[in-house]
Amino acid sequence: MNLEQLFITPSWSMKLSPTNAVGISLNLAYQKFYAKGIDNFAGVSAYPANLTDNGHDSSTGWGVRLGWIGEITPDVKLGATYQSKTKMGKFSKYAGLFAGQGSFDIPENYGVGIAAKASPQTTVALDVVQINYSKVKSIANPIAGMGVPGNLLGQPEGIGFGWKDQTVFKLGVTYEYSKELTLRAGYNHSGTTIPDTEIAFNVLAPATVQDHVTLGATWTLANKGELSFAYMHAFSNSQTGATPQLGATPTTIRMHEDSIGIAYGWKM
Numbered sequence: 001m002n003l004e005q006l007f008i009t010p011s012w013s014m015k016l017s018p019t020n021a022v023g024i025s026l027n028l029a030y031q032k033f034y035a036k037g038i039d040n041f042a043g044v045s046a047y048p049a050n051l052t053d054n055g056h057d058s059s060t061g062w063g064v065r066l067g068w069i070g071e072i073t074p075d076v077k078l079g080a081t082y083q084s085k086t087k088m089g090k091f092s093k094y095a096g097l098f099a100g101q102g103s104f105d106i107p108e109n110y111g112v113g114i115a116a117k118a119s120p121q122t123t124v125a126l127d128v129v130q131i132n133y134s135k136v137k138s139i140a141n142p143i144a145g146m147g148v149p150g151n152l153l154g155q156p157e158g159i160g161f162g163w164k165d166q167t168v169f170k171l172g173v174t175y176e177y178s179k180e181l182t183l184r185a186g187y188n189h190s191g192t193t194i195p196d197t198e199i200a201f202n203v204l205a206p207a208t209v210q211d212h213v214t215l216g217a218t219w220t221l222a223n224k225g226e227l228s229f230a231y232m233h234a235f236s237n238s239q240t241g242a243t244p245q246l247g248a249t250p251t252t253i254r255m256h257e258d259s260i261g262i263a264y265g266w267k268m
């Protein structure tokens with residue numbers, strides 16, 4: 001299974017006062033998806049011809065993001081953000097997989113944060129973010145009732161991945177080593193997204209990771225352009241559980257991730 005998402009986010013912001021600013025962004029989203037080799041679920045799908053091996057399908061949608069940042073003291077800033085659920089078009093080729101005949105919206109999230117100067121060169125930031133998976137049926141619907149009319153894959157109340165809402169804690173540090181070089185590090189922790197009774201269906205989406213760390217740096221070049229580097233490592237984590245609807249045999253899923261990013265920015 002493969003899911004890709006692209007966001008284009010035109011934004012507008014303004015200062016309400018010397019110490020307060022607000023902003024709004026339009027989230028324009030594009031998704032691409034395919035699944036193959038999951039024929040075993042055909043017996044619990046309302047539309048088995050649109051369950052698997054149908055190549056790539058895509059959808060588009062939009063939502064909004066709002067933000068505020070305020071300076072409490074010269075060394076302390078507070079911020080808040082809200083992103084609405086991004087309503088997406090349906091994956092019609094996979095109407096027999098996702099609840100609502102292929103519906104797969106992007107969940108809303110909101111959060112608050114504080115950033116404080118620990119020294120003239122060092123800034124420490126803490127964010128708390130809430131992600132509401134429960135408002136997207138194709139993600140949150142449980143496997144309970146599997147095979148019962150009305151609970152088949154693809155139906156409005158059909159099986160989802162059973163994901164729970166998440167509260168995410170983020171800690172970040174920025175250090176201005178020099179006028180040309182800024183160093184960054186971060187740590188992210190969340191709870192368990194997948195209940196143990198939902199493990200079997202989540203072989204398709206084994207989102208078991210709970211902790212990851214990041215490292216990054218930005219160099220300001222002689223032409224005032226900026227070259228940035230980022231690395232993320234999500235620590236391996238496994239979950240084991242038995243899904244009664246698929247028998248009593250325990251299933252174990254495991255996931256880890258690494259990513260590297262490079263970006264170049266310049267002023268027009």
